[in-house]
Amino acid sequence: MQRVPILKLGDVLIVSIQIDLEDQSVLALQEDLADAVVQHGAKGVIIDITAVEIVDSFIGRMLATIASMCGMLDAQTVVVGMRPAVAITLVELGLSLGGVRTALNLEKGVALLDHIRSATP
Amino acid sequence: MSGEREVVIAGSADVVGVRQLVRSVAVEIGLSLVDQTKIVTAASELARNALVYGGGGDVRIEIVTNGPRRGLKLIFTDEGPGIPDIEQALTDGWTTGGGMGLGLGGSRRLVDEFDLVSEPGKGTTVTVTKWSR
Amino acid sequence: MSVHADVARRRIEELLRTHEERIVRRWAEIASAPSEELKELYRALLAALEEGKNDLADVRGLLAELSRSRARAGFAPSDTARAVFGLKEAVYEIVEADTEGVEAARGFVWFSRLIDDLGLFTFETYAEARERIILDQAEQLLELSTPVVKLWEGIVAVPLVGTLDSARTQVVMEKLLQTLVETGAEHAVIDITGVPAVDTQVAQHLLKTVVAARLMGAECVISGIRPQIAHTIVTLGIEFGDIVTKASLADALAHAFKRAGIEVSGGGNARVVIRAERV
Numbered sequence: 001m002q003r004v005p006i007l008k009l010g011d012v013l014i015v016s017i018q019i020d021l022e023d024q025s026v027l028a029l030q031e032d033l034a035d036a037v038v039q040h041g042a043k044g045v046i047i048d049i050t051a052v053e054i055v056d057s058f059i060g061r062m063l064a065t066i067a068s069m070c071g072m073l074d075a076q077t078v079v080v081g082m083r084p085a086v087a088i089t090l091v092e093l094g095l096s097l098g099g100v101r102t103a104l105n106l107e108k109g110v111a112l113l114d115h116i117r118s119a120t121p
Numbered sequence: 122m123s124g125e126r127e128v129v130i131a132g133s134a135d136v137v138g139v140r141q142l143v144r145s146v147a148v149e150i151g152l153s154l155v156d157q158t159k160i161v162t163a164a165s166e167l168a169r170n171a172l173v174y175g176g177g178g179d180v181r182i183e184i185v186t187n188g189p190r191r192g193l194k195l196i197f198t199d200e201g202p203g204i205p206d207i208e209q210a211l212t213d214g215w216t217t218g219g220g221m222g223l224g225l226g227g228s229r230r231l232v233d234e235f236d237l238v239s240e241p242g243k244g245t246t247v248t249v250t251k252w253s254r
Numbered sequence: 255m256s257v258h259a260d261v262a263r264r265r266i267e268e269l270l271r272t273h274e275e276r277i278v279r280r281w282a283e284i285a286s287a288p289s290e291e292l293k294e295l296y297r298a299l300l301a302a303l304e305e306g307k308n309d310l311a312d313v314r315g316l317l318a319e320l321s322r323s324r325a326r327a328g329f330a331p332s333d334t335a336r337a338v339f340g341l342k343e344a345v346y347e348i349v350e351a352d353t354e355g356v357e358a359a360r361g362f363v364w365f366s367r368l369i370d371d372l373g374l375f376t377f378e379t380y381a382e383a384r385e386r387i388i389l390d391q392a393e394q395l396l397e398l399s400t401p402v403v404k405l406w407e408g409i410v411a412v413p414l415v416g417t418l419d420s421a422r423t424q425v426v427m428e429k430l431l432q433t434l435v436e437t438g439a440e441h442a443v444i445d446i447t448g449v450p451a452v453d454t455q456v457a458q459h460l461l462k463t464v465v466a467a468r469l470m471g472a473e474c475v476i477s478g479i480r481p482q483i484a485h486t487i488v489t490l491g492i493e494f495g496d497i498v499t500k501a502s503l504a505d506a507l508a509h510a511f512k513r514a515g516i517e518v519s520g521g522g523n524a525r526v527v528i529r530a531e532r533v
Binding site: 020021022023024053054055056057058083084085086088089092093094095 | 133134136137140141144154155157158159161162165166169213224226227228230231
């Protein structure tokens, strides 16, 4: 099983998924992220899925779970870089990822996090 | 690749393997990027279903033709407990596995043809086809 | 019966071989086609019959070729079929002159049926060729009719014009989403002013696109909803939920400006103020 690395930039954690996700890797990522958020006292999490070719219901559920889990640990989550084909497929599948914030790319994701934090001091 | 291929689904690494193989065949028969993504996603759902609910199984991958159109046909078979109420299993939100319950109904919406045969105690066979546009 | 049929068939084959030159010449006259082409076809037919396996693959190949070249030369498909049917007339003249019993006449029925099949085959080939042209053109049309235009930095629009069917809506929507990725635009306007009617399927596609854009991190506004379209949508019971809809493209642009934090002050010399911060 491959593990997805978690990078720290200030008080933001960045996860860039570059592998074909196996279910175990997905579950491990959920745990690793929760640990890392607590350990670093992170205020934001960015999950970059630019390289992800498919998001099925399992991976979709992981994104939703991470968002609500991090929310409970007081960190905002933004999913960035979803491909058009992936978005269209998710809609057809019936997943709307309610509660997950999204941005077009990493840069806009960082800006969105800044914006959210300036709005809620 | 020509003809058929059969892959055993025995572990979660095999689900990834099925995805990759389906993707390569989908590219070969000239499906659009969106259609590739749809059939690969459906394959991922169905392979996981066979693994989680059927205790493992296999998938046969075939290239089919209909006039000038080419299609990709996937046949997932498991010998698990089967599905007692198919109508219910295809309903969104219905699950026994702790998932979101979008696997079967969702994959039906991602493909052009969907056929489910199941007999309690004997197993389940799901056949899906995606045609090139 | 089958013995009879066999004898009859052999007699026809014999006649076809013996009178080859005459038949081809007569056929060319009737069909008003170059005898070279017909001769090749005739030879292939003889060869196929000789093998006795009814394997007409070669003959069909040649016929398809003939059918295509005649279609290009402007012949109607019925002309081509008639040219093939001409062979029956040419052969019949030989059969009529045949003095050795009724075998040839009997065999002619079989032969006639064979030629009918081949004639119809040219029709099929013609229809197939046409179908391919139509498919190609439909594809070209799809590509032509999908402009995504940039209205402002970070704001793009798709002005939809004409009847929307599922395939076209899908292509337009894919292109819009792709443009969002390429340009990094966070606001999109789908303008349907030029669309005469919206049915359930098209409305579904529009909705799905808006949701897909949201998943990617962009907001879509649908504009140009004319009164009767609003009426249909409500009558069909389609839920637009929290999706923003505007009557005109101008309203949609104003909305996008507001969302993007761009301020426009009106008057004779309209001035656009862009604030550095997002609101």
